[in-house]
Amino acid sequence: MATNWKAKLHEIIYEADTPEGKLFDVILLILILASILLVMLESVSEFASKYGTFLYVSEWLITILFTIEYFARIVSIKKPSKYIFSFYGIIDLISTIPMYLSFFFVGTQSLIAFRALRLMRIFRVLKLGRYIGESNNIMRALNASKIKIGVFIMFILILCTILGSIMYLVESEQDSGFTSIPRSIYWAIVTLTTVGYGDIAPYTALGQFIASIIMILGYGIIAVPTGIVTAEMATLDKVDLNTQSCPNCAAEKHRNDAEYCYNCGESLHPEETD
Amino acid sequence: MATNWKAKLHEIIYEADTPEGKLFDVILLILILASILLVMLESVSEFASKYGTFLYVSEWLITILFTIEYFARIVSIKKPSKYIFSFYGIIDLISTIPMYLSFFFVGTQSLIAFRALRLMRIFRVLKLGRYIGESNNIMRALNASKIKIGVFIMFILILCTILGSIMYLVESEQDSGFTSIPRSIYWAIVTLTTVGYGDIAPYTALGQFIASIIMILGYGIIAVPTGIVTAEMATLDKVDLNTQSCPNCAAEKHRNDAEYCYNCGESLHPEETD
């Protein structure tokens, strides 16, 4: 009987195919959005002073609801540790615990801003909908070009370290904000990515010359990640080639639905043909 | 007789194939551009003080012409409600009414800036011209990748909410502008999109470190919408060529739907022609 009740709860909380599961997901999503709105309003001083009590009570209400949800998730799953130490489990804990800690420690309440992390659950919930296919396509393209993008980011970071160090040598005498190498590297990243805050900006002619080179570099190499992802996406739209190698001649890059090797005519799935 | 007159008016106002219709569209376009120029000049204090009377009279003149046009559109259409509650109908109303309201309420005159919305009618009018095909091609690519772009924007917004909340925790103690979570989210959007005003900029080492991550993220994921639209456009533009070789002259790279060899004129599908 108890198991039956747990199974029902599990179905509602963890599955999304049943009407109850969908309803639960929708209510959860609304609660998450409401909780984030509350945290936002709380941080705006005019709202905090005007509607302080209302915000405080609402935040406690939502915290209690989230706490109930947290324990319901633990109770209804077979291996609670699997949920507790999962990515979403940790986020769920982080987004409820600061309110309780605020009884004992001063200032921990501001940590409730971590509740914004729960927004990521949207991706989970929307897996229900039609977005899944589309989103997966982008994800697959990003996934396929993971290593290329990694190499690219490493290249950017090394470039910014070198350029930032050089700019520190050039500009540190001036009063233009290049007060240390880490700050100069931060400036190099701000410049290369074409963000350009202007809180730190070169003043000497040589500094502005180097900065110009960095900008043109950044303007040009933005083509690299774009090229990587675009090429990958264009490939995904075509026929997929896999890296399975032929048991007879070791040729690679067969069509995904290939039954025979394009190179030697050998069957690629010997056990299936027999 | 009255119907005849209405039909003629309808033809002039709503259709663009007749010489009168084209003339009406061109005059309307010029009036719209003139009205926007007036509103712009009015907002520049030097002009407003110098040519105040001229601008005021001109604005009333154009408002009266727009009012006549508005009623002509209502009169000449069979179902006036269809126009009145249409997108363009509402814009047309909004861009004339503030002038009349300025008799009764102070300050409503500045709402006349909404007249800029009438500029959108340009797209309608230019449908006449050769731009239609080109513009439609872009529209089709954007339309085809609508959902992907939607998922992408949602992803950006969630990312900015999370990153903004974290930055609020890190920087709110400092005097660097992160005064509330919504403002921090605004900053995260400014940074991720590589706009970088610099009105709000991180000051602590940790804040600058997180900011660097956001910038590199923004610099990298701009590749995603670009990849989506490019892949879509490449698909729309392509006429596929195949490598089937001609049975007569062995020429390759025919159009996929080719029936005859482009090089020797031989039928590419002998069995089908017989």
Add this chain to the structure above:
Amino acid sequence: MATNWKAKLHEIIYEADTPEGKLFDVILLILILASILLVMLESVSEFASKYGTFLYVSEWLITILFTIEYFARIVSIKKPSKYIFSFYGIIDLISTIPMYLSFFFVGTQSLIAFRALRLMRIFRVLKLGRYIGESNNIMRALNASKIKIGVFIMFILILCTILGSIMYLVESEQDSGFTSIPRSIYWAIVTLTTVGYGDIAPYTALGQFIASIIMILGYGIIAVPTGIVTAEMATLDKVDLNTQSCPNCAAEKHRNDAEYCYNCGESLHPEETD
């Protein structure tokens, strides 16, 4: 005899195939670069006060050389008006005349900065070299997508006018720089193109919200010109298809080197085959 001398001069100045023509182009390029360097140094106050006399004499020397070149170009061409009113002819005139005008009018000397326009002659001169093919390829892609890019820019301008007008309504009360509609439109362009100076930045919550929308818009629609050019370039690298229509069946988009219609097998060049 005089004609012979003129023909020789024409060959040196206007043609680039002979050794003398190449030498002339290289010397001209060096002179142009030197003249621009002079103008630059002149504008830097430290240099102007230190080396004033040297810069003044050098500028006159180069101006005299350019004047000689200008008259040599007029003399050696058959129809002088063709050169005088050509694009390069007008630039050549503009880049020499301010120095002479400085005798009569005060301040015209600064107009010599227009000399930078002569830099465009580099493109002409480098046509000699290997860059021609590459540069032409980019030019062809830009040319092919001319109309699409035009529609796109018009769309951007209309969008910025509308958004700038709305921002003027929202922010003009504040002291955040939105002092007039044209200035607000300027800000909208600064924001949409992700430049983001920060000299004008929204202050109200609503203004920052609208600004966020503009930024995400700008971040997203940068994909459009990129998509256009990329798709065009990808097409150029492939086999060219032309829009010649078959004399027999009117089918279009044949291969550029096609001799026969792919659709009906009819010869595409009847006169050539006979």
Add this chain to the structure above:
Amino acid sequence: MATNWKAKLHEIIYEADTPEGKLFDVILLILILASILLVMLESVSEFASKYGTFLYVSEWLITILFTIEYFARIVSIKKPSKYIFSFYGIIDLISTIPMYLSFFFVGTQSLIAFRALRLMRIFRVLKLGRYIGESNNIMRALNASKIKIGVFIMFILILCTILGSIMYLVESEQDSGFTSIPRSIYWAIVTLTTVGYGDIAPYTALGQFIASIIMILGYGIIAVPTGIVTAEMATLDKVDLNTQSCPNCAAEKHRNDAEYCYNCGESLHPEETD
């Protein structure tokens, strides 16, 4: 015997296939990262004053290790001049010598920031790993489009020179930072590349109008390098599939170099196999 010892040293230092060689590379990489971290911390005044002695001793330790490495590289190679005057040889020298020079000259110690250049050795060391293929692919695409990118950058520089000169004419009277032509060119680069610091920003209406044109230009022509690299990458990645149909089972979309049908294993070129 001595040669044997030198050969062993050469193997460890210059080669990466042996376990010792790999270990040496990993230790070197860690030392380089540590040395850069030290230089960074040294430049932050709070750290420099607190841990000054520790940083100074550590820096000397690493300098001595780098000196030993430098001489070991010279000793173990057959032609020492080949290493000394190589790219990495010069960097290695530059990154050790400032510490020694600091005995004789004041201020040279700050030149130690050049040590960041040693980070480039990461690319050498990581050639061991799996990144090589990926990184090479990007490099090949960049290499293939080298000339196109060169032409593009030259175009950008000329454009910025011309636009900067014009802006100097327009804005130099104002107090908006356009104090000289080189500074105006710097501003044009900052604007065209969409960095937009805001340290220099146009103030006059005409200046803001020209700036708007530059921004839209910059926003649009970023498509050019992106288009170049993307087209190149798409070409490199592609395995062409043709639409030749199998004589046995009529399956289509074989690899261009396919000898046998992927679907039924039948030879695609019967005449060749016989």
